[in-house]
Amino acid sequence: PSCPSSPRGLFSKDSLAYPLAMVLKGHPSPQLLSTLVSAGLQVAMLEPTKATAENSILFLNARAHGLLVEEQRKFLEERCPTRRGLLADVHSTKHLFTPAQEIRLTERILNRALTLINLKPTPTGTRPPPDAVEDTEQGKSPPTSLRPERCTFPSYLPPRDATELEQSIVAIFPLHDEEWNKAFLKDYCLSLHSTRITQQKIELLRHQFGERVAMYFAFMQHYQRWLTPLAIGCSLFYFTLRFVDWSTYMRGLPVVGTLTASVWGTLMALFWDRKEKTLSLQWGTDEIEEELPNPNHPHWEAQYNPTTKQMERTYDPHNRRLRVSLAVLPVVIVNMVIMLTICVPFVQWYVVGKMAPSCQCCRFYLESGVGNGTVDWRNTSIPYPPGCRPDDYAFFDVELRPTKCQAWRTCFVSPKNLVFVTDRWYYILFQGMVLGLVMDVAQCEGFKAITALMARYENWQFEKEYLHSLTRKRFFFMWYNMYFWFFCIAFLFVPFGHQVQQFLCSLGLTSLVPVWGWRHNIINIDEAFVTPLVATQSINLFVESFIPAAAASLAWRAKVKMRACRDHLKTLISPRSPLSPRSVRLVEVTSSLNIPTFAVTPDSNRYDAGEILKQSQMTPYSPSSDFLDMLMQLGYVCNFTLAWSLCSLTACLNNFIEVRGDALKLCFAFRRPMPCYDADIGSWKQSMYFVPILAVPVTSALVAVSTGQLEHYVPWSCANQHTTQMVPDMQCLGWAPRLFCILVLQYLGFGLILGLRAWISTTPKAVERATADRRTLLLRAVRDNYIPHVDETFKRDLSVVFRHFDTDGDGKLDRAEATTLLNTIQTVSESPAVDQMLNTSDILCYMNRVGTDPIPFGELVSTLAHTGQDVLLQRHFTAAELPATVHRLAESIQHPKTQ
Numbered sequence: 008p009s010c011p012s013s014p015r016g017l018f019s020k021d022s023l024a025y026p027l028a029m030v031l032k033g034h035p036s037p038q039l040l041s042t043l044v045s046a047g048l049q050v051a052m053l054e055p056t057k058a059t060a061e062n063s064i065l066f067l068n069a070r071a072h073g074l075l076v077e078e079q080r081k082f083l084e085e086r087c088p089t090r091r092g093l094l095a096d097v098h099s100t101k102h103l104f105t106p107a108q109e110i111r112l113t114e115r116i117l118n119r120a121l122t123l124i125n126l127k128p129t130p131t132g133t134r135p136p137p138d139a140v141e142d143t144e145q146g147k148s149p150p151t152s153l154r155p156e157r158c159t160f161p162s163y164l165p166p167r168d169a170t171e172l173e174q175s176i177v178a179i180f181p182l183h184d185e186e187w188n189k190a191f192l193k194d195y196c197l198s199l200h201s202t203r204i205t206q207q208k209i210e211l212l213r214h215q216f217g218e219r220v221a222m223y224f225a226f227m228q229h230y231q232r233w234l235t236p237l238a239i240g241c242s243l244f245y246f247t248l249r250f251v252d253w254s255t256y257m258r259g260l261p262v263v264g265t266l267t268a269s270v271w272g273t274l275m276a277l278f279w280d281r282k283e284k285t286l287s288l289q290w291g292t293d294e295i296e297e298e299l300p301n302p303n304h305p306h307w308e309a310q311y312n313p314t315t316k317q318m319e320r321t322y323d324p325h326n327r328r329l330r331v332s333l334a335v336l337p338v339v340i341v342n343m344v345i346m347l348t349i350c351v352p353f354v355q356w357y358v359v360g361k362m363a364p365s366c367q368c369c370r371f372y373l374e375s376g377v378g379n380g381t382v383d384w385r386n387t388s389i390p391y392p393p394g395c396r397p398d399d400y401a402f403f404d405v406e407l408r409p410t411k412c413q414a415w416r417t418c419f420v421s422p423k424n425l426v427f428v429t430d431r432w433y434y435i436l437f438q439g440m441v442l443g444l445v446m447d448v449a450q451c452e453g454f455k456a457i458t459a460l461m462a463r464y465e466n467w468q469f470e471k472e473y474l475h476s477l478t479r480k481r482f483f484f485m486w487y488n489m490y491f492w493f494f495c496i497a498f499l500f501v502p503f504g505h506q507v508q509q510f511l512c513s514l515g516l517t518s519l520v521p522v523w524g525w526r527h528n529i530i531n532i533d534e535a536f537v538t539p540l541v542a543t544q545s546i547n548l549f550v551e552s553f554i555p556a557a558a559a560s561l562a563w564r565a566k567v568k569m570r571a572c573r574d575h576l577k578t579l580i581s582p583r584s585p586l587s588p589r590s591v592r593l594v595e596v597t598s599s600l601n602i603p604t605f606a607v608t609p610d611s612n613r614y615d616a617g618e619i620l621k622q623s624q625m626t627p628y629s630p631s632s633d634f635l636d637m638l639m640q641l642g643y644v645c646n647f648t649l650a651w652s653l654c655s656l657t658a659c660l661n662n663f664i665e666v667r668g669d670a671l672k673l674c675f676a677f678r679r680p681m682p683c684y685d686a687d688i689g690s691w692k693q694s695m696y697f698v699p700i701l702a703v704p705v706t707s708a709l710v711a712v713s714t715g716q717l718e719h720y721v722p723w724s725c726a727n728q729h730t731t732q733m734v735p736d737m738q739c740l741g742w743a744p745r746l747f748c749i750l751v752l753q754y755l756g757f758g759l760i761l762g763l764r765a766w767i768s769t770t771p772k773a774v775e776r777a778t779a780d781r782r783t784l785l786l787r788a789v790r791d792n793y794i795p796h797v798d799e800t801f802k803r804d805l806s807v808v809f810r811h812f813d814t815d816g817d818g819k820l821d822r823a824e825a826t827t828l829l830n831t832i833q834t835v836s837e838s839p840a841v842d843q844m845l846n847t848s849d850i851l852c853y854m855n856r857v858g859t860d861p862i863p864f865g866e867l868v869s870t871l872a873h874t875g876q877d878v879l880l881q882r883h884f885t886a887a888e889l890p891a892t893v894h895r896l897a898e899s900i901q902h903p904k905t906q
Contacts, residue, residue, distance in 0.1 A: 022186045024610040025051055025066030026110050027117065030177040030623045035063050043067065044600050046120035047074045048113070052604045059616040062177065066608070069113040075104055078112045105214035107682035110181045114681065117179070178623040181679045186611045187215060188674035195670055204228035204666060217682025218292050220673065222283070223630035226688060227666045229282055230637060233275040234644070234662065237267065238655040245652045253731045257719040261710045261752075264649020268706045269756040272645045272699035273763045280692065280769040287686040288774050294781065295684045299470040303463045322468045331465050342454075342484065346491045349450065353442050354495050355511075355519045358504070360419075360434050361529050362521035368395035369418035372523075373411070394422050397523075407512075409522045417522055442492065443546035454484050455632070471689070474631070478690035481635055486701065489639050490646065494705075496535045497650075497713040502737060504530065528734045532650045532714045540643065541657060628677035633669055634691045637662075638698065645702035649709050649716075650733070703756035704749075711748040801890045802868060804897035808832075809864050811900045819861030828867075835899075836892045 035052075043050050049068040069075055104112070195208060204227055213221030244263060248256035287293035307320045364372070371392055376382035382389065409417040414430070421429035462477040500507060505525045512520055608614040614622075640658050648654045710716050715735040770778075812828040813820060820828065871889060 022611045023106070023182055023184045024608060025049070025068045026106065026181055026184075027067040027113050027179070028182050028619055028623070029065040029067060029117075029179050030620065031063045031065065032061065032175045032177060033063065035065060035175075040600055040602060042120050042123060043117070044602070046116055047071060048116060048120070050600070050602050051609075052602060053608070053614075053616045053619060054604060054606045056616045059620050062616070062620060064616050064619050067113055067117060069116050070109065074116070075109065075112050078116055079104075079108075082112065082115065106184070107214055107217040111217070111682045111684075114179070114181075180623060180627070181681060182608075182612070182614065182619070182622065183674065183679045184215070184612065185674075191215075192670060192674055195667065204231065213290065216673065216680060217684070218290055219683040219685040220628070220630065220680060221290075222286070222685055222688055223633060224666070224669075225282070225286055226279065226634075227637070227662065227669075229279050230275070230641075231659065231662050231666070233271070233278070234655055234659050237271055237644075238659040241267075241648060241652040241655050249652075254719055257714075257716050257733070260649055260652065260714070261706075261716050263652060264706050264709070265703075265752060265756055267648045267655075268645040268699055268702040269759040270763065272641070272702065273696075273760050274767075275641075276692075276695045276699070277763065277767050277769060279695065281771050283687050283692070284769070284774045285771055288777055292684045292686040293774075295686065297684050299683065301467050301470050301473045303473065305463075305466040305468060307466075307468070320468075322466050328465045331461055334461075338457075342488070346488055349445065350491050350495050352519070353438070353445075353492065354500055357435065357438055357496075357535070358500065358530070359519075359521050360431065360438065362523065362526050363416075363418050363431075364395065364523060365422040366412050366414060366418040366420055367392055368422075369409075369412035369523075371395055372397075373409075407517055407520070407522055407524075439541070440546060446489065446492065448546065450488060451485065454488060455481065458484060475690045478631070478694060482638060482694040482697070485635060485639060486642060486698075490642065490705075493536060493647065496530065497532060497709060501530055501532065501713045501735065528732055528736075531733045532709070533733045536647055536651050537653075540647075540651075540654070622678055625678035627680045628673050629680065630669075633665075634688065636665070638691065638694055641695070641698050642702065645698055646705045647709075649706045650714060699760055700757070703753055703760070707749045707752035707756065710752060711745040717745065717748055798890065801872070801893060804890070804893045805868060805871065806864065807897040807900055808893060809867060817861070819863050820867070821861050825862050825867075831896065832889075832892060835896050836888060 040050060043065075047069065049070070051066040051068075053064040053066065055062065055064070069078070191208075191211060204224060206228075209221050209225050209228065212224055241263060244256075244259065248259060284293065305322050307322045308324045309318045310321045310324060311317075312319045363369075371377075372395075375389060377389070377397070412418045414420060415434060419429070419431040419434070421431050458477060458480040461480060462473055465473075465476055467473040467476060505527075508520045508525050511517070606615065640661070644654050644658050713735060714733050716733075718736050718739050721740065808828065809820070812824050812831075814824060815821075871893075
């Protein structure tokens with residue numbers, strides 16, 4: 008398998024002339040421009056507008072095929088350790104690189120060029136690294152001799168003093184190809200015959216945005232394919248039995264809910280794991296070890312490592328991660344108090360709406376004397392209206408009862424909450440909308456910010472570590488908080504509702520309790536879930552998808568009008584004012600380097616400076632929030648299908664709109680992300696395995712305690728066969744059989760999960776065979792000592808030189824030995840270096856791409872053998888004379904007397 012794969016023919020033409028943009032403060036320096044041109048990049052500038060006069064905008068392109076091919080080879084050798092030394096040269100094909108690969112490789116070339124002039128931006132390019140390293144003992148920057156000597160190209164270099172150029176970078180980011188985006192969205196979101204997430208669309212997204220984005224949409228495709236048959240089956244079960252045979256429906260719900268949580272949820276996760284590995288094999292990302300730096304710019308300090316005897320970067324010198332771990336329990340306790348403070352009033356509000364009688368019954372209670380306690384409600388001679396006999400009431404004190412009937416406060420016009428018909432339903436719908444705004448918007452965004460703050464405080468070095476920590480925290484807190492409303496109703500108010508009301512009255516909170524008292528068998532679990540669930544999910548869908556899509560549509564229309572006005576006003580603009588001396592110097596430099604300057608981008612997108620600056624200020628798209636939403640939805644399906652079997656149907660309909668909203672956000676509402684070679688979805692996969700495990704106790708407790716489904720299984724059939732209310736009868740069964748049922752169902756659910764995970768392998772056979780073949784290649788690479796295929800004479804001469812300068816005989820060159828070797832080669836060379844900008848330390852960092860301080864023989868051969876294809880090394884070594892130089896040096900070593 009190739010690493011990474013490069014499908015051909017899907018993109019015959021890319022409409023972006025310059026895919027990468029760099030926004031700078033002020034004018035770019037001549038040193039920056041000359042370095043970018045020397046690195047082989049095609050550079051262009053954009054004329055500033057009145058709104059962007061303080062910034063300069065550069066466009067970068069590395070579409071010279073040889074440059075991309077050489078950078079691809081370096082990337083493969085650096086990040087694919089199992090294929091280093093065995094990779095053949097990348098073949099020269101016209102459509103070899105996708106737009107995402109071109110952007111990634113161009114960004115790597117740019118990083119290398121900026122490194123050579125002490126510019127080291129992060130991949131997101133939003134802020135420079137720390138100015139200097141701090142000594143942990145004295146609190147000062149260590150002297151140059153004590154600074155870390157380890158070079159791990161290209162992510163980290165020894166710290167240097169901040170420069171003016173370093174502070175001038177505002178952002179480095181890829182540009183949106185709006186022509187491609189419009190064509191894709193027209194086919195994907197608006198076409199009636201294209202309503203599914205096909206593999207072809209996923210490949211298109213991968214080629215345009217990279218593997219990380221494509222992996223999210225591949226997960227959505229897999230999730231929707233598993234969700235659709237579950238939705239069809241549960242819908243048939245609901246509409247076939249729900250209104251025909253209530254007892255059979257109640258007996259079938261535990262089976263459906265338990266199998267959904269333990270079997271369907273586990274199988275969906277297992278087969279996604281298999282598909283993920285298959286995709287990573289097809290895309291060639293399964294063996295890429297790309298360690299991107301943390302985008303939050305973590306602080307680090309230099310500490311002496313007695314093992315390596317070097318100063319090394321330490322990213323947690325003050326045990327911040329231990330502090331966060333110790334703070335988790337207090338945060339959980341505070342979170343529980345906050346959730347109780349928020350959810351209990353909402354549940355009480357819901358209870359008041361459910362417990363209030365109809366206005367007809369309320370007026371009868373007051374007129375007959377039942378309401379004020381003068382007449383005993385148990386008197387059989389009282390002519391109660393239909394549905395008004397208070398047999399299920401647990402009346403409170405007479406002082407709490409109302410003195411008059413007020414609609415929407417002490418009573419409702421309708422006795423029940425029929426959908427779209429009654430005032431009580433609209434009242435509960437309004438409650439659900441408020442709950443959605445508080446829980447799904449305010450509370451969710453608040454805890455997202457808190458968890459992000461905790462993860463940033465831990466100061467992780469790499470992006471993968473940071474996202475892993477962030478994912479665990481968000482999943483735990485969101486899983487607990489999002490379902491807390493339903494847990495309160497199901498496990499607190501349904502079995503202990505009357506006691507809760509009495510407790511509130513004892514605290515003096517009589518204004519919060521139902522004025523007529525607690526009514527048994529009124530809170531149905533299915534009704535309590537349906538309206539709030541639909542309302543909260545609708546609000547979440549509106550906030551997450553419709554608002555960004557509408558904003559993007561309005562912004563696009565405004566952009567089209569502004570471009571039309573701009574083109575019309577070009578003919579009315581007066582001649583330009585005289586340039587400043589600095590601008591004159593800039594024009595001279597750009598002219599000498601053949602750097603073109605444009606008013607708008609020379610492609611079909613026609614961006615001007617203002618539009619580029621707006622893109623630089625946008626947030627890059629990340630699928631993390633979308634993954635969190637899908638996992639929360641998966642939790643709804645696994646937890647509450649047992650209570651309402653149409654959960655999967657509503658989730659399926661939601662995803663049909665959600666995935667199109669995500670595509671709109673990706674293309675227009677967010678900045679184009681930097682492509683990443685992700686082999687999986689990260690820690691979200693582990694969270695996906697936890698969802699069924701956490702759902703098993705919930706479903707077991709719902710069956711035994713909250714829904715009344717257990718009563719339909721007892722031999723004496725104590726369940727009320729003449730009602731369709733999903734409520735438990737606490738008088739029918741005691742707590743002992745209910746707890747026993749919970750234990751049995753839990754063991755059954757956990758047994759099914761463990762059995763499926765032991766029976767079904769997460770690695771397909773094809774992937775196993777490919778891995779075995781790659782292991783064979785790895786053994787062959789070890790045998791060949793990772794030496795690339797070069798001329799045997801050059802390899803033999805270089806081996807002589809290598810052994811001579813390897814003074815300690817360990818088979819590797821340390822920094823001193825490598826420095827002496829390179830300086831000797833430069834001395835023996837008959838032609839001096841073209842450019843003295845590269846020093847020996849830079850060359851060492853350039854060779855040392857895999858992060859090993861001692862440089863092995865294969866690494867030296869790999870670097871020097873490809874000098875002719877490397878733009879920067881050509882300016883330091885003369886490729887044509889390098890074999891002859893090494894041969895003369897080897898001869899002088901073997902025959903010192905004759906030289």
